[in-house]
Each structure stands twice: as structure tokens, then as C-alpha cells.
Amino acid sequence: MNRTGNHQVIHPLSSIPIFWQTEARSGVGKLQPTVRIQPVRTFNPALELPLGSGIGGFPSGSRKQWPVPALAPTYRGSQRALHTAPVPSAASPQLPLVVVLDNGNCRGQHLGCGQCAEPLTASWFTKPTDEVTATSFHEKVKKAFMAEMKAENIKQFLYNFTQRPHLAGTAENLRLAQQIQAQWKEFGLDSVELAHYDVLLSYPNETNPNYISIIDEHGTEIFNTSLFEPPPPGYETVTDVVPPYSAFSAPGVPEVKRLELLNSRLPALSKINTSLIPPEYTYRYEEARAVGLPKLPVHPIGYNDAEKLLRDMGGPAPPDSSWKGSLNVSYNIGPGFMSRYSTRKVKMHIHSSNKVTRIYNVIGTIRGATEPDRYVILGGHRDSWVFGGIDPQSGAAVVHEIVRSYGKLKKEGWRPRRTIIFASWDAEEFGLLGSTEWAEENTKLLQARGVAYINADSSVEGNYTLRIDCTPLMYSLVYSLTREIPSPDEGFKGKSLYESWHENNPSTEYKDVPRINKLGSGNDFEVFFQRLGIASGRARYSKNWRVEKYSSYPVYHSVYETYEIVERFYDPTFKNHLTVAQVRGGLVFELADSVVLPFDCRDYAEALRNYVQVIYNLSKNHQMGLTTYSVSFDSLFSAANNFTEAATDFHRRLQQVDINNPIAVRALNDQLMFLERAFIDPLGLPGRPFYRHIIFAPSSHNKYAGESFPGIYDAMFDIENKADQRKAWEEVKRQISIAAFTVQAAAGTLKDLA
Structure with a gap:
């Protein structure tokens, strides 16, 4: 084995030729390390690869081409050898061979040395008769990754994440961040860090609650809205449930006589010449002068309370049916109450306050093997208004399972071509704060190195069909990937996700393809796509928008958005969650591991x-x-x-x-x-x-x-x-x-x- 000579290999995944020299271990002070070839006898049947040394590489069939991954130098201390090896021996043609480095001075501290605890990252040899291309290896690993994800795991993760409220800025949400950090480390990521930021958040007053009342001419309250939502069964003893409130509402106790009904849909708003959407600016002004913070008191109420307020409203009837909902009221638009109640007023009691609070993102990384300076990001938020059974924890549970599955592959020796970054964002509900702060802090790196961002908020908002929002660069990738994933929908057994998606939600813009929506906002992809120009996309299961006309699912952001609502009504077998995991995880895999980026x-x-x-x-x-x-x-x-x-x-x-x-x-x-x-x-x-x-x-x-x-x-x-x-x-x-x-x-x- 101590032969000398010059050698070249071409690694089929990276297509980068690697040159090296070998020499006998005679003499002292040699600059070139000695290379040993060891047979490896442990295999992973799922990948058909040996375990324990890194990314898999296969020869093209020629004895002159042996795979050595083209990585950045990986060394510790004085170890500075790149990936070097002699032409493999044919003494054991049935065994794959792993390369290890030994500079003769190892004491267990060198990455890649045969005497160290860690083997050389990404160094596979297989017998010359194997005719496996880089493409087939990529597909084998993708298949193994897809098969590794399990619906039962997602179900368990969702249960774990929804037993307590996780309002941004609270101790409970920090505990969840620390739990996720610890588990991602156990899953095998290269690094997992907490990134903290001090941001302006808004909370209700615990001793002086917000509510709306109707008062008579003497100022006596004759009706008050509810101070809290009655807890769902099984959650009666849970503490720290925040009552309904509108974050960043201006405080105040105004009285109004001219109560009016407004239709917030665009055609109706155009008739009243107003905008209800404030501009977007940072909070770092003096709060009294801050641009972008609401100047009016705002408070959300339930439909039971709304019915009592609307029933006695006066004024003309609504101009058309778009102003009418499903309550048993006339929907008169005001101003004010009916004549017999004309002395009544509406009084608001808003006592919320703004507070600079520390938030925490969880950032995990798997370093890329060939292009570590190219980043593919999968991110979703962790904070919720209450339990977050759908928003966001159905997404967080899917991210957790994707991370676990990637970690499993990494432990078995695989690395993606490009670096994958996983993110659990904080304070999304308060204005996408966690993702925005992190992206702003890393703007220069992301602009130079960001390949793509895949958003992972709620995995289900219905159970009818797949919904995709993404840049046109990803259209072909999404269509190709969904053709490989089996449909979970009833009536589509044996068919692909693409087929059920196409039938249930056909495009209105393009012929004979499923519908893909434009990316808007309201979620963590905003800063990456709208501000930095990083190709972005999101996937989730949705409702039938042609039939279900309401804007979101009925329990959205309420105390009733629990684990049980998901398990009983939205996805009892968690098959849709698994499908979303395969779409999101598959997109990340293709973007991170394809030799040529799958953009069209x-x-x-x-x-x-x-x-x-x-x-x-x-x-x-x-x-x-x-x-x-x-x-x-x-x-x-x-x-x-x-x-x-x-x-x-x-x-x-x-x-x-x-x-x-x-x-x-x-x-x-x-x-x-x-x-x-x-x-x-x-x-x-x-x-x-x-x-x-x-x-x-x-x-x-x-x-x-x-x-x-x-x-x-x-x-x-x-x-x-x-x-x-x-x-x-x-x-x-x-x-x-x-x-x-x-x-x-x-x-x-x-x-x-x-």
C-alpha cells in the first residue's frame, strides 16, 4: 500500500477533478501525509452505501475514475491535508474502501485521521464494477429521505408543541426554543444556535382587561363584550392563556355615538376612500413619534358579541349582499343605533401596552459538502397566540420531522452539496419580527449566498388539496416533485399528488397545469423574497376555496386552535402533514443537492x-x-x-x-x-x-x-x-x-x- 505516484479522480457528484500524490512513509519531516486505504464492512441497506465516512460517491465504471468528494479543506490543529488517496487496491474488490489521512503525528485531534475519533468527511470508494451515476445516487438518497419521514412522528411532535401557549416574548416560548435547539442537536445537525433580538412587542394589561361596552345616557354600562374565550375541554387548568386583543393597538377609552358598519373587502373600501393598512417601518423611534404604529384603539370580538352590537344598529340597509354575513341581523350600516336606542354609545376600554422584549430564533445548519457557501433555507415560526394547533405548530412539527430525517442521513454519512439552514422563527405573529431581524442582520451574506427560502408555516388550513405559492423559477421543480409523491386524497389511490392537485385546483392562468399562487405577504418569506430577492416558495394543504368562501379556517388564532381540532377534523391520520413534509423537504433536497440548480x-x-x-x-x-x-x-x-x-x-x-x-x-x-x-x-x-x-x-x-x-x-x-x-x-x-x-x-x- 505504500506506493508512490500521481493520481487523478473525478467525483461524479461535483464533477471536480481531484489530484493527489502519495509516497512511502520513509524519512522524517515529509510535508505530504501518508494515505491508508481501509475496507469498510458496514452498510446502510436504504442507501446501499457504507456507513461512517461521509457523502457517497460512485465510479462511472472506468477504473481510471474513482470518486473523491470535492470539499473545502476540513482539518483541525496542524492537520492540513486535503482529500488524497492512491489508486485503490484490487485486493478486496467486493468491499468499498474508505480513505483516511495520517500525518504520522496524530494524537486523536485530527479530523480525517485514521487514529482520530472522526473519519474523513465524505470519502467513499466502491468497487470498479459498480455503474451508478451521480443522478441515480441523488435519487437514491432522496428516496431514502422521503421514506424516512413518518406521519406518526409529526403527530407526536404536534402534540408536544401544543400543550402550552407560546406567545412571543414569554418564558414558555423560550423553553420551546431551547427544547427545539436540544433536539436538533440530537438529530445530528452541525450547529444549532439561539439568535436573540430585542424588539417591540405588545401585551394586554393583566389586571385591567380590554373590552367594549354599550352605555346609556347616564354612562351606565348595559352590555360588555367577553373578557376571555371559554377554554376548550381539557384545557380549563392551563394558565397563561392571553385574552383576545389586537397587538399594537393604541390605548384609550373613547366613547362613540356614530357606530358604523364597514366592509373591509377591496370594492367596498374603494367607495369610502380610506385605507386600513398602516405603512411598515421599524419601531426604533421614540414610541410617541413612531411611524407605523396604529393611532386608533382596536379590539377583536367574537360573533356572539358582534351580533348584540349589530342587532340594534340604525341607518340604511347595506348597499349589496357583499356587506352581509351569516348572523341573524339586518346589517344596517349606521351611523348610530336605531331611533329607540339613539342615546346609547359605544365605549372602548383598551389598556394594552408596548414593551421592548427579547425574542429567540433557533438556527440549525448542515454544512454543504461541495458548495458550503450556498445556502438553502427552510424556516417557519414557533410563536403562537395561544396553543397554535394549526398556526404555526402544524408547520413546526413538519419542520421538526424534516430536520430529524436530514439528521438521520447525515449520521449515516451523507451531506448535501450546498449548506442547509433550518430556522424556527420567533415573533412572527407580531409582524414577522424574528425572520426580519435575522435576515437584516445577515443581509450581505444572504444576498451573496442565498439560493432559496422555503417557508413552513401552517401545514394544513384545510384538507381538500395542495396549495403552492412560489416564484416562477420554482414552477417546474414543484410540478416535477409532486409527480413523484403519492396523493393522500380520497379517490386518488395509486395516483400522484400532481394529479389530485391538478384536478382539484387547476390553474386559471396556464393551460393544463395545477394552480400556483403568487407570493404575497403575511408570512416569514417576505423579507427573503420581497426585500432581498431570494427565490422563495411555500406549500400547505388547503380548503376548497370555490366552496368555502370564508377567508381562513374558523378557529384561526383562537383558543380553540388545539391539537385535538387537527387530530379530529383536519387530518386524523396526518397523511396530509406527511405529504406537506415531503413537498417542503423534497424542495429543499433538490435545491440543496442537485448539481445544476433546478430553476427554470x-x-x-x-x-x-x-x-x-x-x-x-x-x-x-x-x-x-x-x-x-x-x-x-x-x-x-x-x-x-x-x-x-x-x-x-x-x-x-x-x-x-x-x-x-x-x-x-x-x-x-x-x-x-x-x-x-x-x-x-x-x-x-x-x-x-x-x-x-x-x-x-x-x-x-x-x-x-x-x-x-x-x-x-x-x-x-x-x-x-x-x-x-x-x-x-x-x-x-x-x-x-x-x-x-x-x-x-x-x-x-x-x-x-x-
Whole structure:
């Protein structure tokens, strides 16, 4: 085994050739370490790989090509040898061989030394007769990962996470963070840290509760709203259940006689010329001068109390049926009460206060083997208003099982090509605070290294079909992955998730594919996608929106959102949770382990052409203004066409790339990774500086919904009622120019490198 010579291998996963030298262990002071070859006799049947040494690599069939992973140097102390090995011996052709390093001075402290506790990361040899490609190895590991996830585990995790309230900033939520941190370490992640931030949160007064009352002409209270929600069965003794309140409401005790009914839907709001959505700014002003904090007292009430308030309202009937709900009342819109109750007033008692409080994110990492400087992030929040049976813990339980399954693979020797970051965010319910703080702190790293962000909030909000919201870059990846996952839906036995999703929720924009929604806001992907331009997506099981017209599930953010509600009504067998885990985990796997990033810029091109046509069609509702002020969309149509040509040419080059050329692969991957960043305007949208994506942003009138070309859309919204028509239409033209420039510039990033 002490032969000398020069050798080269090509690792089929990374396509990077590795050169090394070997020499006999004679003499003293040799700079090159000696290399030993050891047979490995332990196998993992699921992966068909030996255990204990790292990522698997397989020869292509040629005796001249032996796999050695191309990793960054991994050493401790004085150990500075890279991955080196002689051509394997044929003495034991039936056994895989593992490479270990020995510099002759080891005392157990060197990573990769045969005398140390830890074997060299990622060093597999298999017999030359194995003809297994990098692609088949990737698929084998993915199959093992998918099979490792279990519905029963998710069920148990959900139960564990929902036995206590986990309001952001509380000791109970910190305890849950520490529990998750400890378990992620046990699962085998390389590192798990708590990242803390001091942020402004809002809490009700424990001794002076919030409520609304009706008072008579003498100021006597004749009706009070409930101070708390009656606990569900089995939770009567649970303490620290916060009563219903609206975070960051202004405190006060106002009395009003002109009670009015408002319809918060967009068509109705447009009639009353108001906006209920405050701008988004940081809290770090003096609180009295803070921009973005509500100036009005606000308080949520249940439908029982609402019925009592609405029953006696006066004024005209509602203008149309969209103002009417399902309560047994007339829905008169006021102002004030009926004539016989005209002396009554409504009084609010709001005593909440704001407080700077420490929050904690849990950040876990599996270091990438080949491209550790490229990050794929899976994140979901942990804090809940009360028990959080659906929001967020059905998502947190899925993340926990995904982390466990990745940890199992890592313990058996696997590493992803790129680094995977797992995040349990805090204070999402108070305005996406935990994820935003972490992303702001790491902005430069994320802008330079962020490949993708997969959001993992509630896993189920219904049990009818899959729902996907994502960037167009991920369309093809999502469709491909869901074709591999079996459908959990009744009536689709033996069929794929793609098939049931397609039948239950077909696209209204594209022919013969399932519906994929635009990313809006209201969740932790916002800072990654809308501000930093990192390709993002989310997956969950949802209801039948065509039939169930209510905005969310009935127990949303209430004390009744418990483990039992999920187990009894939403997903008794947890099959939908498992499916969501396979989608989220599968997306992360493909993004982190594929040699070429599984993004398709042609889908973005098609989406852009569609969005341009949609916004142009919308503009034709204002034909007189278009003509009068010479507004043209030609530049935007031209930019979209140029982007399509660039995307087509890029995809052709991608198909022809030599995957044995790591520089070429890396260059194309970087073009794909940075494409989403090309749509970011550092100045942000008008009046919304934190929303910087020119193609997608949450609607100004509904932050949960996504809008395409939001700058143009907002400029044209209600334009006929704007006082200065010339100025309004000049703003439309300015937004068209910004959009056209951005799309054209993005096309330039796809061109062949000079």
C-alpha cells in the first residue's frame, strides 16, 4: 500500500477533478501525509452505501475514475491535508474502501485521521464494477429521505408543541426554543444556535382587561363584550392563556355615538376612500413619534358579541349582499343605533401596552459538502397566540420531522452539496419580527449566498388539496416533485399528488397545469423574497376555496386552535402533514443537492409575458387617460420579449454545459441564483421602501395577496378619483419605465458570460 505516484479522480457528484500524490512513509519531516486505504464492512441497506465516512460517491465504471468528494479543506490543529488517496487496491474488490489521512503525528485531534475519533468527511470508494451515476445516487438518497419521514412522528411532535401557549416574548416560548435547539442537536445537525433580538412587542394589561361596552345616557354600562374565550375541554387548568386583543393597538377609552358598519373587502373600501393598512417601518423611534404604529384603539370580538352590537344598529340597509354575513341581523350600516336606542354609545376600554422584549430564533445548519457557501433555507415560526394547533405548530412539527430525517442521513454519512439552514422563527405573529431581524442582520451574506427560502408555516388550513405559492423559477421543480409523491386524497389511490392537485385546483392562468399562487405577504418569506430577492416558495394543504368562501379556517388564532381540532377534523391520520413534509423537504433536497440548480427561467419568461398582458388589459379600463396622456406599454412588452429570448438561449446553454467543468456549472448556477435579485429595486416601491421586488409585492389593499407589477397596479388604482390627473398618469408612465428597465436588466443577467 505504500506506493508512490500521481493520481487523478473525478467525483461524479461535483464533477471536480481531484489530484493527489502519495509516497512511502520513509524519512522524517515529509510535508505530504501518508494515505491508508481501509475496507469498510458496514452498510446502510436504504442507501446501499457504507456507513461512517461521509457523502457517497460512485465510479462511472472506468477504473481510471474513482470518486473523491470535492470539499473545502476540513482539518483541525496542524492537520492540513486535503482529500488524497492512491489508486485503490484490487485486493478486496467486493468491499468499498474508505480513505483516511495520517500525518504520522496524530494524537486523536485530527479530523480525517485514521487514529482520530472522526473519519474523513465524505470519502467513499466502491468497487470498479459498480455503474451508478451521480443522478441515480441523488435519487437514491432522496428516496431514502422521503421514506424516512413518518406521519406518526409529526403527530407526536404536534402534540408536544401544543400543550402550552407560546406567545412571543414569554418564558414558555423560550423553553420551546431551547427544547427545539436540544433536539436538533440530537438529530445530528452541525450547529444549532439561539439568535436573540430585542424588539417591540405588545401585551394586554393583566389586571385591567380590554373590552367594549354599550352605555346609556347616564354612562351606565348595559352590555360588555367577553373578557376571555371559554377554554376548550381539557384545557380549563392551563394558565397563561392571553385574552383576545389586537397587538399594537393604541390605548384609550373613547366613547362613540356614530357606530358604523364597514366592509373591509377591496370594492367596498374603494367607495369610502380610506385605507386600513398602516405603512411598515421599524419601531426604533421614540414610541410617541413612531411611524407605523396604529393611532386608533382596536379590539377583536367574537360573533356572539358582534351580533348584540349589530342587532340594534340604525341607518340604511347595506348597499349589496357583499356587506352581509351569516348572523341573524339586518346589517344596517349606521351611523348610530336605531331611533329607540339613539342615546346609547359605544365605549372602548383598551389598556394594552408596548414593551421592548427579547425574542429567540433557533438556527440549525448542515454544512454543504461541495458548495458550503450556498445556502438553502427552510424556516417557519414557533410563536403562537395561544396553543397554535394549526398556526404555526402544524408547520413546526413538519419542520421538526424534516430536520430529524436530514439528521438521520447525515449520521449515516451523507451531506448535501450546498449548506442547509433550518430556522424556527420567533415573533412572527407580531409582524414577522424574528425572520426580519435575522435576515437584516445577515443581509450581505444572504444576498451573496442565498439560493432559496422555503417557508413552513401552517401545514394544513384545510384538507381538500395542495396549495403552492412560489416564484416562477420554482414552477417546474414543484410540478416535477409532486409527480413523484403519492396523493393522500380520497379517490386518488395509486395516483400522484400532481394529479389530485391538478384536478382539484387547476390553474386559471396556464393551460393544463395545477394552480400556483403568487407570493404575497403575511408570512416569514417576505423579507427573503420581497426585500432581498431570494427565490422563495411555500406549500400547505388547503380548503376548497370555490366552496368555502370564508377567508381562513374558523378557529384561526383562537383558543380553540388545539391539537385535538387537527387530530379530529383536519387530518386524523396526518397523511396530509406527511405529504406537506415531503413537498417542503423534497424542495429543499433538490435545491440543496442537485448539481445544476433546478430553476427554470423559461417559466419566469412565460409568467412575465402573462403579467404584462394582464396589467395592460387592466389599463384599458382607463382608455381615455391612456390616450390623453400618451401612456404606452410598448417598452414593457419589448422587455418581456427580450427576457424570453434570453431565457430560451440560457436554457439551451444549460442543456449543453459540461458537468465535468465545475467552473462552468458554478457560473450558470450563479446566474440562476441571482436572477431573482435582478428584479429588486433598492429604492423600493412608492411609499413602501421595504417592498423592493418590481414583479411581485403584496397588494397595497390586501397584504396577504400577491400582485404582479405592483408599482403600475398601485399607480392606476382608483386613478379617476385623483385630483391631479396629469400627475397621476405621469406616475403610471414612470412605473412602466421602471418595470421595463428592470425586466430588460434581468434579461441581461442571463446572457452568455463574456
